[in-house]
Amino acid sequence: MVETEKKVMARKLGRLVRAVWIFNWFNSCGCTELLPVVSSRYDMERFGLIIVDNPKHADCLIITGYQTIKSIKRVVRIYNQMPDPKVVMALGSCPITGGMYWDSYNTIKRLSDYIPVHMYVPGCPPRPEAVFQAVGLLVEHVRKLKEEVSRK
Amino acid sequence: MVGALNTYVTPSGFWNPILWLIAFLISLLLAYIIWSRGEKSYKKETEQVKPFFAGNVIESKERAHVRAHNIYWGFVEALRPYYMALKRIHTGDVNDYVAWFIGVTSFMLIIYFLWGVKP
C-alpha cells in the first residue's frame, strides 16, 4: 500500500476499534455463547462494542456458525450494504471447515468463499472469552499498524 | 423594511424572526463544519445504495411502498370506544345526517339566545 493510504487506514482503524458496532445477525447455534457477551457477566459494552439493528450502522458482521444456502445470499447482500471500513468475524468451526454440518446438503462449508473474513474464532460454540480475545487481537493488530506508520 | 428587523412585542411575549434566521444560518454553518470533517465517499451503483430489507431484494418500488393510512391505527386503537360510538352514529342514511344537523344547530341557537345575546 502507498504510504498515505497506510496512514489513512491506520487512522481509520484506530478510530474504529475504540467503538466497534456489531450487526445483530445472530443466527445458528454458534451464537448461544455469544449472548452472555452482551449481558452483565461478560459485559462487552465496556470495550465500546454495542449491538445495532441495521447493517448500515454497523462496522462488524459476526457470522456465528453455519449458514444455509438461503441465508448466505442474504449475508452477501448485507455484507455489501455495510459501509467501509468493516470487519467480519466468523465464530465457530462451521465457517472454517463446515464443522458439525460438514456433509450436509444445505449448508456452506467455507465462509471465505463468499465474503472476506478477517478473524476466525474457533470453538463449537466458542466461549465468550474467545470473542474478547478476538477483539483484543484486532486492537493489537491496529496498534502495530499505527506504530509502523508512525515510525516511518 | 427596516421595521422587519425589530422585535415583535406582544403584551405577553416577544419574538424576532430575522435574528433567529441569522442564528439558524450560523448554527447551520457550525453543523456543516462538523459534517464536512467526515468521509464523503461511498461506493455508488453497488449493493450499498439499495434500501435495507433484511438482505432480501425489493422487486419493485410499488410493492415496497408503505401506505400512509398506517398512521391512523395508533389513534383509532387508543380511542376505540369513541371510534366505535362514532361508527354506530354514521348510518349512511342521509335523513339521519340531516336530523343531526338540525338537532345540533337548534341546540346551539337555543344556547345563543339564552346566554349569548347582549342586552
Next chain:
Amino acid sequence: MMYVLLALYIIAAPFIVGALGILYGMVLKGIDRKLTARMQGRVGPPLRQPFYDVLKLLEKECIIPENAVKWLFNAAPLIALAASITTLLYLPIGPFPPLFSGNGDLIVILYLLEVPCLAILAGGFAAGSPYSTVGSQREMVLMISCEFPLAAAIIALAWKYSSIYPGLKAFSLTTFVNNPIWNNVGVLGFIGVGILLIVMLALSTSGLGRLPFDIAEAGTEISGGMLVEYTGRNLGILYINDAVRVVVFATLINAMFFPYKLSPLIANYVALPLAASLTIDFLFYLFKVFLIAFVTVTLMRVAFPRYRVDDVVKFYWGIAGLATLAALILIVMDTFFGW
C-alpha cells in the same frame, strides 16, 4: 461601532451555546451509559465513549440510497442540529440570562422543540426505504400525541403568571426565572404544578425519543426506524443532535420549575466575589441538568420496556392529557380561591 459589536455578538452566540450543548450533551450521554450499565449490574463503557463513537462515525462512508431525495436526505441532520443549537439561545443557562433574551419567548421554544423531530422525520421519508417510512409515520403519531399536554402545561403556567403579575410578560422565561412558580402558589396550586412537572418530565422522555416512547427509532421492531438509511457522517450529526436535545429539554425544565441559584445560600456565610458566585451557580446548573437528564433518560430507559403505538397515544391523550387538565383546574381554583 456598537453595530459591529452587536454583529460580532450575534455571530459568536451560536458557537458558544453550540459548544456547551455539544460537549456537555456528550458528557451527559457518557454518564448515562455508564449509570445504565451500573444499574444493570455491568461495568459500562468509559465516560469518553460518545466522543469515540462520533469520531468513528465520521470515518465511515456516507451512503446515499438510490431512492432517496438527495438534498433533503443530506440536509435533514444539519437542520436538526442547527435548530437544536438555536433553541439553546433562548434558554437561560444557569445564572446567565438567555443569550438572545428579549427576542424569543416560550412559544418560540415550544415550536423550536418540534423542528428537529420534523427534520429527522422528513429525512426518514426522503430515504425511500420501507422501514424508514414506517419509522417516520410512528414519529408523526408520537409528535401529534405529545402536542396537547405540552401546550396545555405551558399555557397553564403562563396563565398563572399572567393572573398574579399582570405587568410582566407571561410567556417570557425571565418571568419564570425571577419568580419561581413554587413561591407563588398555594396548596392546590402546589399539587397542580407538581402534576405539571411530572407531565413535563414524561414529555421530555418522548421528545427525546427515549424508552419507553422510542417507537420511532425502535431497534428490534423496525431495524432503526427513521435512521435506517443514515450512515457515516450523517449518523454522526444525528448522534450529536441527540446529545444536544437532552441539554435543551433539561435546561427548559430547569428554567421553568427549578430556577434556583446556590450562591445566595453560600453568601449568607461567606462573602463571595462575583466570579466565584457565577461559577458556583453554573456548576449547580450543570448538576441540575444532570439530575433531570438522569430521571428522564436513564431511569426510564432502565425501568421500562417499549410501549406500543396505541399505548403511547392512550398515555398522552388519555392519562397525561387528563392530568394536565386536572392540574389546570387546580391552578385556576388556586388563583380564584387563593388557598
